[in-house]
Amino acid sequence: xxxxxxxxxxxxxxxxxxxxxxxxxxxxxxxxxxxxxxxxxxxxxxxxxxxxxxxxxxxxxxxxxxxxxxxxxxxxxxxxxxxxxxxxxxxxxxxxxxxxxxxxxxxxxxxx
Amino acid sequence: xxxxxxxxxxxxxxxxxxxxxxxxxxxxxxxxxxxxxxxxxxxxxxxxxxxxxxxxxxxxxxxxxxxxxxxxxxxxxxxxxxxxxxxxxxxxxxxxxxxxxxxxxxxxxxx
Numbered sequence: 001x002x003x004x005x006x007x008x009x010x011x012x013x014x015x016x017x018x019x020x021x022x023x024x025x026x027x028x029x030x031x032x033x034x035x036x037x038x039x040x041x042x043x044x045x046x047x048x049x050x051x052x053x054x055x056x057x058x059x060x061x062x063x064x065x066x067x068x069x070x071x072x073x074x075x076x077x078x079x080x081x082x083x084x085x086x087x088x089x090x091x092x093x094x095x096x097x098x099x100x101x102x103x104x105x106x107x108x109x110x111x112x
Numbered sequence: 113x114x115x116x117x118x119x120x121x122x123x124x125x126x127x128x129x130x131x132x133x134x135x136x137x138x139x140x141x142x143x144x145x146x147x148x149x150x151x152x153x154x155x156x157x158x159x160x161x162x163x164x165x166x167x168x169x170x171x172x173x174x175x176x177x178x179x180x181x182x183x184x185x186x187x188x189x190x191x192x193x194x195x196x197x198x199x200x201x202x203x204x205x206x207x208x209x210x211x212x213x214x215x216x217x218x219x220x221x222x223x
Contacts, residue, residue, distance in 0.1 A: 004155075031209075033209075033210065033211075035211070035213075041215075042199060042213030042214055042215060042216060043156065043211070043213045044213070045210040045211065045212065048209060048210060055209070056208055056209065056210055058210065088153070090155050090156070092155075092156075092211075094209075097209045098204075098209050100146075100158055100161060101158070101211060102158055103148075103155035103156045103157070103158075104155050105154060105155045106154070106155050108153075
């Protein structure tokens, strides 16, 4: 079975632009979580979704938003990009959100 | 959120057991101990988790003390491919379902 998939793998944007990152969970998983990992640090929680509803939000500005679709895939949107948004963005899926989370390979975003 | 304390780094000889300690003295009764590892530039990989009892799977063993204030992840026969950052995470309870990563332990397996 395929694991969590994310696209694109790499992305370069300039300050002020908008970006959309995509995630497909493991088949049968209905919950998706997003994390940001800045170089040299551990991943930081951004959002969790279950059955298209937001179930948790980390300490990130409103420029960050997400949604989950009926097929349980998810998008993370970041508006008005800042240099500090350069990071590895990780998606993790789990059955309902309360079980073990399995991570995808991530999308590496560079903001110039 | 219950916090964890791990050594910053440790070395291990290839073929020997690697014992990775973690302190979580503020853990509450319904919180789980999870271990993940992250090999350079890849997504974190789930290793094992437990609540009270010791656990073993094909990757590792998890030993949790009786008072649950600390745990040890054991990689029975370390290989060079086990070189990674290992994260000990306490999850559940009031903190909810999110994973709160600390700095982790950077493990270097040497030949």
